[in-house]
Amino acid sequence: MSTDNRLSNRGRVMVAKVGLDGHDRGAKVLSRMLREEGFQVIYIGVRHTPEQIAKFAVQEGVDVVGLSLLSGAHIELGGAVRRTLDAAGLAHVPIAIGGLIPRGDAEALSAVGISKCFHPGDGFRDADRLAEAIDRLVEQSRQTSPHVAANASGCKQFDD
Numbered sequence: 001m002s003t004d005n006r007l008s009n010r011g012r013v014m015v016a017k018v019g020l021d022g023h024d025r026g027a028k029v030l031s032r033m034l035r036e037e038g039f040q041v042i043y044i045g046v047r048h049t050p051e052q053i054a055k056f057a058v059q060e061g062v063d064v065v066g067l068s069l070l071s072g073a074h075i076e077l078g079g080a081v082r083r084t085l086d087a088a089g090l091a092h093v094p095i096a097i098g099g100l101i102p103r104g105d106a107e108a109l110s111a112v113g114i115s116k117c118f119h120p121g122d123g124f125r126d127a128d129r130l131a132e133a134i135d136r137l138v139e140q141s142r143q144t145s146p147h148v149a150a151n152a153s154g155c156k157q158f159d160d
Helices: 003-007 026-037 050-060 074-089 103-113 129-143
Strands: 012-014 041-043 066-070 095-099 116-120
Touching: 012 050, 026 041, 026 095, 026 103, 041 066, 050 066, 050 074, 050 103, 066 074, 066 116, 066 129, 074 095, 095 103, 095 129, 116 129
Parallel strands: 012 041, 012 066, 066 095, 095 116
Antiparallel strands: none
């Protein structure tokens, strides 16, 4: 990892566990990996409702919401988070989802508004590949943000 990555603001990413899924080792590894690649990461922990996730996303001014799901309810919960983000005025914030997500569910997840799926075996243990995928989502968020006109960078800057 380059020093430039650590010092830059590649984007604000919120990582969350939605529903009753309490297994968070992967979410914590992901959070650390993204921090080491220069992203500002807000990890909110386990067992959140879609409404809580939307509330945190608004408060934190995130560019991307990352959901980690192992429960098998990824389509329903992903769709619920998308709807609550939209209702909170965050339709521009993409959702990335990972965990135990079968490849066959990618189309259904896209249909409920999920922007990026990470499936087991995708090879995203490589930090550079993961960071590039998140960079694309941050760029998408900032280009479509309703606040772009008010802030030339397309996002609010926060201090950690």
